[in-house]
Amino acid sequence: MNEPPTDAYVLLPRGGAIQVTGEEEHTDFLSNFCVQEGEGWVFATLSPGTSKTGKPAMEVRIDSQQVGRLSPKMTADLLPACQHLLDHGKTPTVRALVKGNRLRM
Numbered sequence: 001m002n003e004p005p006t007d008a009y010v011l012l013p014r015g016g017a018i019q020v021t022g023e024e025e026h027t028d029f030l031s032n033f034c035v036q037e038g039e040g041w042v043f044a045t046l047s048p049g050t051s052k053t054g055k056p057a058m059e060v061r062i063d064s065q066q067v068g069r070l071s072p073k074m075t076a077d078l079l080p081a082c083q084h085l086l087d088h089g090k091t092p093t094v095r096a097l098v099k100g101n102r103l104r105m
Contacts, residue, residue: 001040002063003034003100009045009091012081019098020060020068029065033098044096046070046082058082084086 005009016078023030033042042062049059051069058070058078082092 001035002042004043005045005091005093007091008089009093010085011093011095012046014095016073017097018070021071023068026065026067026097029062030067030098030100033062034100038098039097042096044094044099046092046094047086048079048083062096062098 033040044067045064046058047059047061049066049069050055051057051072055072056074056075056079057072059066060068060070069075078092085092
């Protein structure tokens with residue numbers, strides 16, 4: 001539903017589903033990716049950030065717009081790999097499933 005990043009990126013391998021937190025703060029933007037079918041795939045990027053409490057939290061972005069954060073545990077699991085890619089000029093990228101519809105947002 002969107003284009004991959006325009007800068008150098010690495011598409012991380014598929015794994016188990018990871019729930020993004022804080023997405024309810026970004027429903028206006030996320031509604032742009034809601035489709036009649038109820039869900040659609042997008043490219044999303046991961047970047048280091050901080051939580052509301054000041055702790056490290058990987059930010060999830062779609063088209064450079066933050067749409068949520070990973071949990072502290074998932075941040076701890078993914079931060080070393082993501083930081084390695086960033087240190088080598090690559091943007092960590094994932095395929096993300098946006099679920100919902102415009103009526104519910």
